[in-house]
Amino acid sequence: MSAPSQNAGFLKQATITAVFIAVLWGVDQLLQIGLNPYYVRVVVNCGIAAILALSLNLINGCAGQFSLGHAGFMAVGAYVSATLTTVYPAGEFFQSPLGVGVAITIGGIVAALAGYLVGLPSLRLKGDYLAIVTLGFSEMIRVCFLNIPAVGGARGMNGIPVHSSFFWVYLWAALAWVFFWRLLRSGRGRAILALRDDETAAEAMGVEVSHFKVVSFSLSSAFAGIAGGLFAHYQGFIDPQSFDFSRSVLVVIMVVLGGMGSLSGAVLGAVVVTVLPESLRVFESYRLIIFPLVLILMMLLRPKGILGHREIWEFFPRRAK
């Protein structure tokens, strides 16, 4: 490839990015004026859920490991970023939108470290045992926050500056999408996929199994932490109860429902799992029954998830060129 065409590629990408950000910002402004705040909240929650599902998809869908502790990493990100903006140092800078962005990024980095630590036992454990250890770690993280008075203990943290809006959430979601999309098409991504398909064969082909397991755990946790930070700075309030076992299970449901290993599937699953209970509000308390029923029927009737391994556009035949 010659230099000019590379330059042109860069220009094209930069233009696309700029247009995307502009559109996102425009939609954000429109939403603030036009749409019912309730719907805005559902849309933003969809975005946060999409980041969670995309990141868990890397462990559960691509690397073939089974993590049940995503809420724990989310909690790390949420608490670290909220502590930076609210408790310490909490100065002028960390109260500004840019500072909140920095805090959320730091939260993601700390969550990645936590993911690295949790990823280490995954070298020895398989299947359900790994699932239960990740669950154990996430519960321990939750109990630790429960026992730190500085971050509110069981009462939770109040007065977190609310700076993550539609714009920021979807910007991060887009970043997560691009990141995982590029990762899965790189050599390292292929190595991670090889873990899922056949660990023994992958090792025989020279894939460093343990290295890539830990890498996928860390990367996935980083984005879970960012989702947690966005969540904290959107709600303005967090408590340990927000990050319990049921949230981890919900994220697993998103990934499985959408189709394991498919990025668009993860997003679709996140949207379905977030919107479905809301749209069932007309049935009042019976929606609590309808949601699990849909889940069970889904597993019985379409066991591979809505999309299976495929991406959403693969269902539509391409026009002949």
Next chain:
Amino acid sequence: MQAFIQNLINGLALGGVYALVALGYTMVYGILQFINFAHSEIFMLGAFAGLFVAVALQDVGSTPVVVTAVVFASMAACMAVGALVERLAYRPLRSAPRLNVLITAVGVSLLLQNAAQILWGATPRVFPTILETQPLWQGTELVLTNVQLIVIVVSAVLVFGLSILVNRTKLGMAMRAVSFDFDVSSLMGIPTDRIIVFTFMIGCSLAGCASILYGISYPKIEPMMGVVIGMKAFVAAVFGGIGSLTGAAVGGLVLGLSESFTIYYVSSTFRDAIAFAILILVLLLRPSGLFGVVRKEKV
């Protein structure tokens, strides 16, 4: 020293309940290789069934007959629900990937929880005193109540009975065969589906009995009560090596003991974390639990 013995007694009583619930998890896992998340809700339903029968029999007074009736009603209810869940939700997925069965189990668990909340409300109810708590033996700082003794003895008897059932009877042999190799045992003429239903029913009846034992010790019944106990019991099962009956019993006891000692010597807010800390430590040293069988993966 007395405080130590007191915690030992409390821990054994709590551990007995955990062990009974853990056995249900481990039996289902041994045969079908999936975590039956709905088991904790079976426990909760058992407590509610016992509650209703106890309320209905309140005029009779607190005689041993009433206690027995409550226990059996709860066990019967749990067996029925367990068999139903297996038939409707799990059997159609027999050949599906394990993750799907797992998600279905989560779905069933949510369904039962929410149905109970709609039917009976989320406010906790008080379990009627079908058994007057009396100190059997009292030291200066040490009490052994009749309830604690009953919990310990009943769970020990049930664990012992189950091990006879599994190791000495024909049904138990069939259960072991199905768990060893599903396809081959069905070729040998074992009615696998029926054995699986039996396994579910036995595991669920143990959960039912555990729920009554729990109800007379901690008389607060609510639709979400199963979640924490179910998770602890599951940890106990994994800790002991999931699929192993001895492991589940030992795991339950260790968990109950560690919890009661943590509450006394450390802090009650750490009681849930200690279970997982022990679990992680054990799994790091022995990746398939204390009594679990290590299966070599063949290429």
